[in-house]
Amino acid sequence: MTGMGLEGTGTLLYKEVLRFWKVSFQTVAAPVLTAMLYLLIFGHVLEGRVQVYDGIGYTSFLIPGLVMMSVLQNAFANSSSSLIQSKITGNLVFLLVAPLSPQAWFVAYVGASMLRGLVVGAGVLLVTLWFAPLHAAEPAWIAVFALAGAALMGALGLIAGLWAEKFDQIAAFQNFIVMPMTFLSGVFYSVNSLPPFWLEASHLNPFFYIVDGFRRGFFGASDVSPWTSLAVVAASLVAVCGMALQLLRSGYKIRH
């Protein structure tokens, strides 16, 4: 990449970050509050009734899952909503006439999505720490799965944003794919407590590995080996990023 390419990439990244930061009440504070409500309700109902790992209360168990769910959903929401808004209002033309490479688009949209996902995740972690003790048993896994999960969903949001032509198509993607897959990924329970069929089904959900690997970083215990999780997440990441880059290169639905 030339010097000019870096300047352009940096500017687009800055613009994407500024975009969500200017409405941070909606893009950061609101999802933190939502996660806190989940914790209050599920923690209140299930604390003392469900124990997944020895010596770990249900509320403690729930926190990493909620943090990761917030990271995933907000990373997806950022790139997808930014792109669909620009497409529908027509201001994507400012980017289309600029000398930005497909790689620059990718880095900026995914980078800003990762930042939003991680800021929201950190916010959730910060406020939920009041409710239950938590310490990082294997912090490297926390970092690895937080970054990989955010990147995966930022790139998936980019694909959805390129594909969608209307707001309700983004909403459908979010409500019928992202929400069920995150809710059924073991955020609220251990998949080992499920009947055999649903246990098998959960193992086909890449989000399960992100949540399980992330939780490993806090408790040093997980449903599957973190290395297995890492392999699944890395393969998903390569596939989704490759597809996003290919769509950008071909000008899919943006250069006719």
Add this chain to the structure above:
Amino acid sequence: MRAVSFQQVCKTYPGARGALRALDGVSFDIEPGEFFGLLGPNGAGKTTLISILAGLTRASSGRVEVQGHDVVADYATARKALGIVPQELVFDPFFSVREALRIQSGYFGVRRNDDWIDELLASLGLADKADANMRQLSGGMKRRVLVAQALVHRPPVIVLDEPTAGVDVELRQTLWQFIARLNRQGHTVLLTTHYLEEAEALCGRIAMLKQGRVVALDRTSALLAGTASTMLGFKTDQPLPPAIAQHARVTGRIVQVKAHDAAEVESLLAQLRAAGVHVEDLEIGRADLEDVFLEIMQGAPAVAPARVAA
């Protein structure tokens, strides 16, 4: 080196009822420093051609270059040389005018550009709106920001796609003074417009598109000279003699008839008098670009692109 070069550009859109051929072998060049007009009725392919130049649309075949750089293979260099003012009134509601200009500048790799941004704001009458959010601006002000955004990286080639559609007189004047100044400083300008008097006043050379083909390409003065040079105009409430009615352009009470010389004017007036037509507000003027435009659009079939390009 040519500022812009279109070479056998074709564009076909697939459609439910067969393919639509929006551009059919368009070829012409624009030299550095020219003020060039691209005219044609709605649907002639003007915006498609400009979209291909800007990289918003891809040609089905053919080649487009900006300062010798292919707009597909060498898109980054080509786009750096182009400043496009889009037809649609688009804006990013998240930012102020200055933020929008700084961001656009950054996309082109130009940082610390505030001196030029200030100059643009002042020249376009936007200085007091610099910190206003884009949403708060009137349509005319948003249009000015679009012009500023297109010029923020000081492109040598400026493309304006119907920049004065629905714009008030004051902005039109400000805009043309500014663009004319940039043209005198050496910038190449490509303009599409529906206001033919603007094209006549500003453009040194003109191409006319009809159904995706170039049907005229010449110096503005040559286009005007090539047609009947005199226009007889008057108002009347009475029916015209058939011989005149056949060739006249009638807009309500206003009648315009072409005449090649003074003798023909005399003969037309004699015919009107003989028919007993009462004539008011008689004028004899030169034919303008609108007359040329109508003659070309109604007349001759599309000229073979190869001949036009020569």
